[in-house]
Amino acid sequence: MPDLYLAQLCKQFAPSTPATYSGTKGRAEFDFGHCIMRASNRYLTLVVEAEDEQSLARMQHLIGLRLERCMWREKPVINWVRST
Template sequence: MAALRSEASIGTEVPDRYLVQLCKQFEHSISATYSGSKGRAEFEFGHCTMQASKRYLTLIVEAEDEQSLARMQHLIGLRLERCMWREKPVINWVRST
């Protein structure tokens, strides 16, 4: 499906907690699932997979075009900033193949 992809890894002491919070926020408006250390959110214009490791929450967004990719990065960033407001996360999206 997706032709474009970008990734961000955010350092935190509790990545699994933020993965669950992010998925629960998304559940109110789109299809979102999580289990253990993995999560996925399905947008009309792409999707985001999430992985919690020992010290990082990794987000991978995939979309068909630049506009959709940028939109997903923006929306996911806003939601993550709400979840992690105490930590003030730095989200650096890196284009991957």
């Protein structure tokens, strides 16, 4: 099911944010960063890169809200992990 959520997420972004997906991969381009999405058998992994801390927080908030809308039946657990 993660691939279905990836598709739904990209479709939700599409009206206001350029978003593309194919199979198990997707990408959304914001004015202040981008999000790369990958679906596996059990997980949807999101990699978010932004211009600054404020933009990163904004993207995490927006993406989290959209993901919760897509997965309202399952109530997703979103764990943001920083990498350097």
